Amino acid sequence: MKFQGISHISELIKNREISVQEVQRHYSERLSKYAKNLNCVISFTSDLTTEQVQQAQRMIDENKATVLTGIPLVHKDLFCTQGFATTCGSRMLENFIAPYNATVVENLQSSGAITLAKANMDEFAMGSSNENSYFGAVKNPWNLNKVPGGSSGGSAAAVAAGLVPFATGTDTGGSIRQPAALCGITGIKPTYGRASRYGMVAFASSLDQAGVLAKSAEDCAYALSTVCGFDEKDSTSAQVEKEDFSLNLKKPIKGMKIGIVRDWIDSLSAEIKEKTIQSISELENQGAEIVEIQLPTSHLAVSAYYVIAPAECSSNLSRFDGIRYGHRCENPEDINDLYIRSRTEGFGEEVKRRIMVGTWALSAGFYDAYYRKAQKIRRLIVNDFASAFEKVDVIAAPVSPEVAFDFNAKKDPVSMYNEDIFTIPSSLAGLPCLSMPIGLVDGLPVGLQLIGNKLQESQILNVAYQYQQNTEFHRLVPEGYDE
Amino acid sequence: MSNIQWETVIGLEIHTQLKTKSKLFAGTSTQYGASPNSQVSLLEAAVPGTLPVFNEKVLRYAIRFGLAIDAKVIAKESRFDRKNYFYPDSPKGYQITQLKHPIVEHGTVIIQTEDGENKTIRVNRAHIEEDAGKSVHDKYADYSGIDLNRCGTPLIEIVSEPDMSNAKEAVAYMREIHTIVTHLGICDGNMQEGSFRCDANVSVRPIGQKELGTRTELKNINSFRFVEKAINVEVKRQIKLLESGEKVTQETRLYDSDKNETRAMRSKEEANDYRYFPDPDLLPVVIDQSYIDNERQFIPEFPAAKQARYIAELGLKEEDAKIIANDKELSGLFDETISLQKQSTPQMCANMLLGEYSSLLKADDGNSDKPVSSAQFSNLLENLAAGKISHKIAKVILEKIWNTEISADEIIEKESLAQVSDSGELDQIIKTLVENNPSQFDEYKQGNMKMFNFFVGQVMKQTKGRANPAQVKSILENF
Numbered sequence: 007m008k009f010q011g012i013s014h015i016s017e018l019i020k021n022r023e024i025s026v027q028e029v030q031r032h033y034s035e036r037l038s039k040y041a042k043n044l045n046c047v048i049s050f051t052s053d054l055t056t057e058q059v060q061q062a063q064r065m066i067d068e069n070k071a072t073v074l075t076g077i078p079l080v081h082k083d084l085f086c087t088q089g090f091a092t093t094c095g096s097r098m099l100e101n102f103i104a105p106y107n108a109t110v111v112e113n114l115q116s117s118g119a120i121t122l123a124k125a126n127m128d129e130f131a132m133g134s135s136n137e138n139s140y141f142g143a144v145k146n147p148w149n150l151n152k153v154p155g156g157s158s159g160g161s162a163a164a165v166a167a168g169l170v171p172f173a174t175g176t177d178t179g180g181s182i183r184q185p186a187a188l189c190g191i192t193g194i195k196p197t198y199g200r201a202s203r204y205g206m207v208a209f210a211s212s213l214d215q216a217g218v219l220a221k222s223a224e225d226c227a228y229a230l231s232t233v234c235g236f237d238e239k240d241s242t243s244a245q246v247e248k249e250d251f252s253l254n255l256k257k258p259i260k261g262m263k264i265g266i267v268r269d270w271i272d273s274l275s276a277e278i279k280e281k282t283i284q285s286i287s288e289l290e291n292q293g294a295e296i297v298e299i300q301l302p303t304s305h306l307a308v309s310a311y312y313v314i315a316p317a318e319c320s321s322n323l324s325r326f327d328g329i330r331y332g333h334r335c336e337n338p339e340d341i342n343d344l345y346i347r348s349r350t351e352g353f354g355e356e357v358k359r360r361i362m363v364g365t366w367a368l369s370a371g372f373y374d375a376y377y378r379k380a381q382k383i384r385r386l387i388v389n390d391f392a393s394a395f396e397k398v399d400v401i402a403a404p405v406s407p408e409v410a411f412d413f414n415a416k417k418d419p420v421s422m423y424n425e426d427i428f429t430i431p432s433s434l435a436g437l438p439c440l441s442m443p444i445g446l447v448d449g450l451p452v453g454l455q456l457i458g459n460k461l462q463e464s465q466i467l468n469v470a471y472q473y474q475q476n477t478e479f480h481r482l483v484p485e486g487y488d489e
Numbered sequence: 490m491s492n493i494q495w496e497t498v499i500g501l502e503i504h505t506q507l508k509t510k511s512k513l514f515a516g517t518s519t520q521y522g523a524s525p526n527s528q529v530s531l532l533e534a535a536v537p538g539t540l541p542v543f544n545e546k547v548l549r550y551a552i553r554f555g556l557a558i559d560a561k562v563i564a565k566e567s568r569f570d571r572k573n574y575f576y577p578d579s580p581k582g583y584q585i586t587q588l589k590h591p592i593v594e595h596g597t598v599i600i601q602t603e604d605g606e607n608k609t610i611r612v613n614r615a616h617i618e619e620d621a622g623k624s625v626h627d628k629y630a631d632y633s634g635i636d637l638n639r640c641g642t643p644l645i646e647i648v649s650e651p652d653m654s655n656a657k658e659a660v661a662y663m664r665e666i667h668t669i670v671t672h673l674g675i676c677d678g679n680m681q682e683g684s685f686r687c688d689a690n691v692s693v694r695p696i697g698q699k700e701l702g703t704r705t706e707l708k709n710i711n712s713f714r715f716v717e718k719a720i721n722v723e724v725k726r727q728i729k730l731l732e733s734g735e736k737v738t739q740e741t742r743l744y745d746s747d748k749n750e751t752r753a754m755r756s757k758e759e760a761n762d763y764r765y766f767p768d769p770d771l772l773p774v775v776i777d778q779s780y781i782d783n784e785r786q787f788i789p790e791f792p793a794a795k796q797a798r799y800i801a802e803l804g805l806k807e808e809d810a811k812i813i814a815n816d817k818e819l820s821g822l823f824d825e826t827i828s829l830q831k832q833s834t835p836q837m838c839a840n841m842l843l844g845e846y847s848s849l850l851k852a853d854d855g856n857s858d859k860p861v862s863s864a865q866f867s868n869l870l871e872n873l874a875a876g877k878i879s880h881k882i883a884k885v886i887l888e889k890i891w892n893t894e895i896s897a898d899e900i901i902e903k904e905s906l907a908q909v910s911d912s913g914e915l916d917q918i919i920k921t922l923v924e925n926n927p928s929q930f931d932e933y934k935q936g937n938m939k940m941f942n943f944f945v946g947q948v949m950k951q952t953k954g955r956a957n958p959a960q961v962k963s964i965l966e967n968f
Contacts, residue, residue, distance in 0.1 A: 086538045099537070106531060108538060212769035240540050241771050305778040318769055322571050323536040324582020329635070341633075345575055368573070368764035377766060 008489050012077055012171050012225045019076045026062045026076035030055065033078040036169045037122055040487065044145050044167060046160040047123040048083045049091045056119050062118040067444040073228045074158045076117030080173045081465040082161050083124035084131060085216075086110050086205040089184035089450075094207045095129040095139040095157075098326050098333045098352035108205020109237045110216045117232045125173055126160030129354045130323065131181055131209045133157050134425040136417065138356045143413060146189060147484040148450050152410035155185030155270045158219065162189040165219050167487040172229045176206060178213045179311050180405075180429025183441035186219050187405035187453025189444040192470060192480060193219040196225045197461050200243035202237030208322040209316035211242075213433050222480050223442060230463065246461060254464035255471040258292030262469070267400035268298050270428060274404055276478030277447040285343060285444035285454045285473070286402055292472055299394040299401065303408035307431040310387070311379035312423055313367045314434075319357075320364030320467050326352060359419060391435045391457075393406060399458040400469050405441045409450035428455060438463045442470045443479040451482075494696045495814040496702075497724050499659045499689060500651035501716075503666055504644050505676045506620065507550050508685040510556075513619045513643040514541030515583065521682050525625075525636040529595050533622075533640040539878050540770050543569075547643040550590045550773060551617050552784045554645060557791070558596030558612050558670050567592040567617075569768040570657070574761045577635050578622035586646075588765045590773070591616035593645075598669070599793070600661040610662045611650040620644050644660035651690065651701065660713050663687060666878050672789050672817060686711040691720055692737070693727045703737040707744050707751060719744035723751045795820055803827065803835040809843055810830035819847075820858075825863030826870070827888070833867070833874035841870060845884045849891055860892045869897040876957055900916070906955060915956060922947050933965070941965065 009015050009032075023416075033053070041047040059207050062076040065261055073230030081087060084094045086104035088111075091101045095341050105116070128138040135251045136144040136159025144159040146152040147167040151231040154163040163183035175182040177195035182220040186193025201216035208214060219228040231251045237243045264286070271282055290296050328348025329335035338344035353361070394401060406425060412437070432439040437460060441453040458466040474480050512519055518529040532539040555563040568590040568778070571583040593615035620642040625634035647666060653659045667685055670676035674707050678685050692704035706725060710716050722744075727737050741760075744753040792814045800808035813819045819842055827835050846866075850857060869890070873883045878901060886897050886906065899906050922944060923930045935941035946967055948956045 084538075092537070094537070102537070104538075105536060106538075203538075205536040206542050208770075209491070210769075239542060241542055242769075317766060321571050321583055321764070324573060324575065325580060327575060327577075327580075327582060329577050330534055330580060331536070341577065365764065368766050370762045370764075373764075373766070434864070 007214065009171070011072060012220070012221055012228050013133065015077055015171065016071075016073045016075070017023075019195060020071060026059050026066065029076055030059050030078055030122070034122055034169055036167075036489070037164070037322070037445050040147075040167050040169055041123070041164070043150070044147060045142050046126050046144050046154075046163040046167075046169070046310060048093055048095070048126050048139075048141050048160070050123045051087065052089050054087070054090060058115065058118075058120045062120060065118045067130050072117045072232070074114065074232055076120060077172065078120045078122050078170050079229075080109060080123045080125040080161060080170050081121060082127050082158050082165050082173070084176060084207040086207070087111050087121070087124065091124065092207065093124070093130070094469045095127040095141060096353065096357070097140040099207075100140065100333065100351075102331055103204075106205060108315055109202035109239060110233050111205065113232055113235060114174070119232070121272065122170060125158070125164055125286075128157035128159065129179075129357050130207065130316065130319070130321070131157040131176055131178055131214075132356050132470055134180065134361055134422055135411070135413075136160065136185070137413060139353055140354060142485050146213070146450075146488055148190060148338045148410065151412060152450065153188065153413060153415075155188035155410065157181040157185075157404070158193070159185045162186055162191060162193065165191050165221065166343050166484060168483060168489050172218055172225055174216060174233065175219050176209075177217050177429075177433065178210050178215070178315060178427040179433045182217045182219060183405050183429050183439060183453070184425060186441040187443070187455075188451065188478070189411040190446075190451030190453075190472075190482060190484070191219055191221055192223050192226050192440060193217065194230055194440035194463065194467065195438065196234055196463050197240050197244065197438045200234045200246070200438070200461070200463070202235070202240045202243055204237055204239040208318075210318040211322060212318060213311075213315060213436075215436075216475065223440070223474055224252065224255060226257060227464075227467045227471070230467075233440075234463075245463070249464065251464045251467050257468055257472075258293065259469055259472045260288065260354045262294045262400065263297050263398040264289055264294045264305065264469070265297050265299035265394055267301055267304070267401070267403060270403055272287070274407060278408065278452055279402065281422060281445040281447060281452045282404055282454060288473060288476060289402065289469065292476065297398050301387070301390045301431060302396060303383060303390050304431040306383045306407075306424055307434055308427055309389055310380040310383035311426070311434060312363070312432045313376045316360040317363030317367045317377050317380075323357070323361055327351070337428045338419045352392055356419070387431055388435045391432070391437060391459075395459040399459075400462075400466055403455045403457060405453040405455045409447050409452060432457045436460070438466060440466050440470055441483040442473065443482070444477075445479055446482070447450065451479075491826060495693045495724075495728050495731075496696045497655055497720075498651045498692050498694065498701055499653040499720060501647075501649045501659060501663060502688040503647040503649075503663065504620075504686050504688075504705060505647060505666075505670050506679050507547055507643040507645060508673055509544060509550070509643055511544055511546075512641040513544055513617070513644060514545055514641060515640065519642050521679075521684075525634070526638065528825050529640065533580065533637050535582070536808065539767070541585065541768075543771060543774065544643065547617055548592070548776070549787075550614065550643075550673075551645050552781055553673050553721060553787050554615055554647075555593035556781070556788050557673055558593075558598055558615075558784055560593045560596035560615075562594035564590060564592050564594070565777065566773050567591065568773045569617075569771045570650070570765045571768045573764040576621070576624075578624045580622070580637065580640065584619055584621065585768055585771070586618035587616035589767075592774070592946075597660060598649075598664050598665050600658060602661070608652075608658065610652045610658075610665075613648045614648050615645045615647045618646055638927055649782070650809065651692075656717040656724070658719055659689060660717045668792060668815075671888065672786070672791055676952055678710045680713075683711060683773070687716060688721075689716060689720055691723045691727070693731065702731075703739050705739065705751070705899070706741045707738065708741055708754065710744055715744060715746050718746070718749060719751060721924045722749055726751065738741055766882070792820075793837070796856040799835070805839050807834055807840045812843060813839060822859075822861070822866060826867045829867035831871055833870035836872060838869055840865075841866075841873075841883070841887075845887050849887065852908055855923050857892055860885070860954055861890060862894075865890050865894075866894055867908065872897050872901060875960070879954060879958070881954060882906050915960060915964055918948055918951055918956075919944070919961070919968065934954055
């Protein structure tokens with residue numbers, strides 16, 4: 007049977023045309039068939055799956071089902087899942103069993119969604135290619151020689167290959183949008199504070215935000231509505247009412263003002279530029295008004311980000327000291343030896359690089375020159391977006407300067423960091439943003455980013471949904487993964 | 490030996506553990522003395538993904554302290570910073586504190602110097618921070634133990650200006666802060682359990698020199714006596730160094746009370762770079778003036794003001810006023826009791842509190858918590874003032890109502906302890922006594938006051954002490 011998205015499966019289940027277990031088996035079989043080859047899964051959560059299938063069927067039988075009841079997913083392996091391994095893609099946490107559930111995990115569990123596995127990722131969510139996982143790189147289902155993007159690469163690959171209808175991810179500087187773009191799916195990061203960070207292993211606290219990846223904007227809307235919500239356990243959680251992001255999807259976008267940054271589009275390669283302009287034209291054809299805007303400070307965003315994020319990471323990752331949990335070296339001589347060797351062995355190269363960069367940026371004498379200056383840039387970028395949103399409703403922008411690239415193609419860290427040039431500005435501003443597929447270049451997907459004003463998730467999902475009503479790119483399936 | 494006269498400059502950093510039920514950023518209990526690691530939440534164990542949630546009670550307590558020291562600044566917006574360092578009893582790898590935007594700044598505390606003068610000590614700031622756990626190094630042969638029970642307990646660190654010029658002043662200041670926090674009820678003040686401890690910054694300079702000398706920091710001193718001794722021994726050490734032409738090194742030192750000496754822990758060069766930065770897990774704490782004003786109702790009258798009021802307004806003897814004002818329990822009972830007084834006087838109340846009440850309390854060895862209510866106590870005093878009972882009987886009654894809820898009225902009624910003031914009854918008793926002891930009566934009539942006392946004694950004996958002495962005297966005189 008070919009499923010057509012979350013609402014289709016949900017309807018089949020509610021109408022008793024198919025059982026929760028049958029849906030779960032369908033996807034579990036696909037996962038066991040393809041996950042190994044794609045290396046998109048770190049661990050399976052079989053006992054939890056069984057339990058949740060029963061719970062979901064009960065909800066159906068008692069007419070308490072939600073749209074996600076019985077819908078399978080994979081969690082990025084940095085969401086604490088009680089009683090199951092939560093590795094964060096790191097040797098440091100290889101044997102760490104989470105003693106509690108993240109709020110995001112809890113919210114999805116209550117909705118009756120079915121957890122099948124924990125998805126592979128760049129170690130501690132640091133990376134743009136998923137090559138930084140201790141458990142090996144994830145492969146792009148569109149071409150197994152290409153990276154899937156990162157850091158939520160396992161989640162993106164699993165969704166793109168049709169192994170699950172949706173997946174959770176996290177986005178600090180582009181970690182949902184970039185892999186969504188490179189894998190040809192839709193992925194959304196909500197406004198900073200919309201989704202609870204409680205139970206999400208922290209990388210950079212002021213930027214980390216949970217979100218979801220699915221084939222379509224519609225599916226993202228269902229999943230995101232469940233994931234989000236105020237949580238008193240997270241002090242930075244936004245105190246706003248829970249919102250159903252699917253309610254606004256069908257509104258025509260006629261008359262909506264969509265901003266574009268000319269410099270960004272002009273900087274793209276010819277093929278990607280063409281796809282980008284075509285997608286914007288499609289929005290214009292639907293009646294949207296395209297307005298040029300300026301984001302004058304955005305060229306400093308990557309530099310500011312690579313001070314702020316490592317600074318926070320250097321502090322957040324101090325807790326991995328080999329004392330209470332996590333990797334501990336053999337036969338330490340003393341406490342310093344224990345710290346140094348446990349961390350040296352437990353962390354991968356990129357994580358160590360960022361800890362070093364962040365430690366340095368916060369050091370006495372450098373703080374003003376780096377951290378403080380980066381925070382100033384961040385404020386200017388926030389202001390840039392605020393002025394832009396006085397003129398437009400939504401901003402359309404590229405996601406990645408290129409399509410999926412070869413493994414080991416970017417040995418210089420800075421060239422890898424520049425992958426995030428278009429995703430970082432909206433991350434620094436804490437704005438909701440998504441990536442949706444807009445076509446293929448050399449057989450590899452290209453994405454378009456839609457950035458909304460604060461708490462305007464439903465507006466960017468509306469634009470993406472309307473775009474997807476008239477296009478087929480989100481329905482493309484990589485060769486060999488037909489359901 | 491040089492002839493330079495030295496002066497000492499001291500500043501204190503006092504760590505005050507706040508008496509909240511739960512920790513600074515989690516609901517975990519702060520109870521002292523629980524078995525190791527039994528009061529540790531996922532947050533204090535720094536389990537990945539956990540986040541801090543600020544305990545508002547701590548904010549209220551810190552504001553109260555700010556109000557109590559008349560702080561110029563109680564911040565409408567205070568913030569939390571991270572102080573980064575690795576140590577096993579600090580599992581997150583950083584301490585959450587307030588470096589740049591503390592809740593309280595620029596307060597003052599008045600102490601009395603040795604020559605009885607008042608001296609103002611400026612408090613630079615008081616900020617909120619979390620306590621660390623404890624490392625246990627001597628219990629196991631091959632490894633150290635970590636107890637995280639204390640981890641995350643709320644503290645306010647109270648940082649003075651270098652305004653103290655000798656160890657006695659430092660102790661007086663520390664005592665004053667101790668009095669303030671315990672009277673506010675925000676800290677239990679227990680120094681043995683480490684609820685109240687201090688670091689002392691000590692330097693010396695030639696008298697007349699403006700610049701401060703190089704200071705050393707004496708860490709973690711947890712008694713008034715040790716503060717005084719540690720500072721004195723450190724001052725001596727520094728002067729000796731300087732007089733022999735050497736220099737004082739800026740460093741952290743530990744006071745060894747057994748040897749009465751200080752020794753170096755780490756020098757400035759070895760000091761950590763704490764890499765402070767704003768904690769991104771916590772929002773700035775934003776409050777308005779009414780929030781601050783609302784805490785004023787919790788600011789009690791402090792001992793110095795109390796003592797002055799007792800003397801000026803209530804006419805208490807100075808010595809009595811001082812003792813009562815400086816004892817939180819006694820002054821509490823005193824204040825409540827005098828508010829209920831009708832015939833009795835504040836001094837009567839003070840006499841009873843410092844006399845019979847205190848000796849009973851002492852006999853109880855501190856095992857009684859509020860053994861007598863203010864209602865019971867004032868009722869007793871009223872009976873005394875009305876002449877219904879004698880002082881001696883009052884003492885007996887106090888013992889009987891001690892640790893009970895019975896009133897003096899009830900005891901007097903039940904045990905017929907009221908003074909016999911009925912002249913008919915007394916007349917009869919005295920008449921019989923005079924008839925039975927005619928020679929003694931004659932002697933009394935001739936002016937032998939011993940015989941007067943004899944008759945009074947006999948009356949008391951027959952009435953079991955209940956006769957009103959004044960009335961006995963008047964009847965005898967007119968017989």
